[in-house]
Amino acid sequence: MSITDTTTVPVSTPPPAGRARTGGRIVAIVIGAVLAVSGFFTGISGAALLAVFGDGHAVASGNHIVTTSSAAVVADLGTIHTVDGFRFLTGQPTLQVTAQNLDGTAVFVGVGRTADVERYLDGVGIDRVTDVETVPFRLDTTRDDGAARAAAPDVQDFWVAAAQSGDDRASRAEVTWPIQDGDFEIVVLNADGSPGLLTTASVGAGLPDSTGLWILLIGVGSFLLVGGVSLIVVGARRSRRQ
Numbered sequence: 182m183s184i185t186d187t188t189t190v191p192v193s194t195p196p197p198a199g200r201a202r203t204g205g206r207i208v209a210i211v212i213g214a215v216l217a218v219s220g221f222f223t224g225i226s227g228a229a230l231l232a233v234f235g236d237g238h239a240v241a242s243g244n245h246i247v248t249t250s251s252a253a254v255v256a257d258l259g260t261i262h263t264v265d266g267f268r269f270l271t272g273q274p275t276l277q278v279t280a281q282n283l284d285g286t287a288v289f290v291g292v293g294r295t296a297d298v299e300r301y302l303d304g305v306g307i308d309r310v311t312d313v314e315t316v317p318f319r320l321d322t323t324r325d326d327g328a329a330r331a332a333a334p335d336v337q338d339f340w341v342a343a344a345q346s347g348d349d350r351a352s353r354a355e356v357t358w359p360i361q362d363g364d365f366e367i368v369v370l371n372a373d374g375s376p377g378l379l380t381t382a383s384v385g386a387g388l389p390d391s392t393g394l395w396i397l398l399i400g401v402g403s404f405l406l407v408g409g410v411s412l413i414v415v416g417a418r419r420s421r422r423q
Contacts, residue, residue: 206416209416210412210413212412213410213414218409220407220408223405224401224406226402243318244279245318245381246379251308251324251376252305252307252327252331252370252371253302253305253368253369253370253378254310255308256367257366259364261364274388275358275359275388276356276357276384277355277386277387278292278358279355279383280346281380281382283380285348287371288346288372289334289335289343289371290354290367290369290382291342291343291344292340292367292368293340293365295366301337303329304327307324307327308323309323309325330375331374332374333373333374334374335372342357345372
């Protein structure tokens with residue numbers, strides 16, 4: 182009499198169909214919620230940027246009093262690069278600076294390459310901007326001492342953009358500079374180079390041809406929002422049918 186070994190092979194049992202459908206509904210609702218939230222914030226961001234920069238508008242800090250006993254206030258823009266890469270989307274980005282002396286004397290605003298500005302102000306007492314807060318407005322500076330008097334800025338030939346106000350209280354210096362790659366500094370000083378500056382100044386930026394980009398952003402946001410809501414609705418309907 183022989184004994185035959187018998188091997189039992191376990192048979193996997195497929196998950197209940199109801200559980201699989203439930204998982205699909207949850208995935209649809211979660212993905213829909215993510216898309217809807219992303220689309221909402223994308224659309225809101227596009228609308229906000231359209232309101233700020235659309236139709237060539239510029240965003241500006243507003244006029245604030247800037248005063249120093251030194252000869253100039255200097256703001257380092259750091260190293261600017263890859264500006265050309267944005268032109269086809271936003272147009273030429275611009276920096277706008279205005280200044281108006283409160284005592285009616287002429288004020289000068291200039292943008293120059295860092296190396297040229299540093300040579301021009303070598304030995305001149307200046308205030309360097311280290312930080313700017315907008316709400317409430319606060320301008321933090323450090324003093325570079327110097328006894329030399331700044332030469333008349335309007336006769337210098339290194340400025341990439343510059344403007345000077347007239348000798349009256351209604352006149353102001355206005356500079357609009359097409360931003361370019363490189364190291365640059367903004368300088369505000371009395372037109373005669375004398376120490377003691379009391380002026381109101383404003384700084385702004387513009388993206389003149391960016392309207393189409395912001396409209397596209399609104400469109401993408403709307404598409405994501407509608408798609409996300411649709412997925413949520415589909416998932417919810419499946420849940421009710423179960």
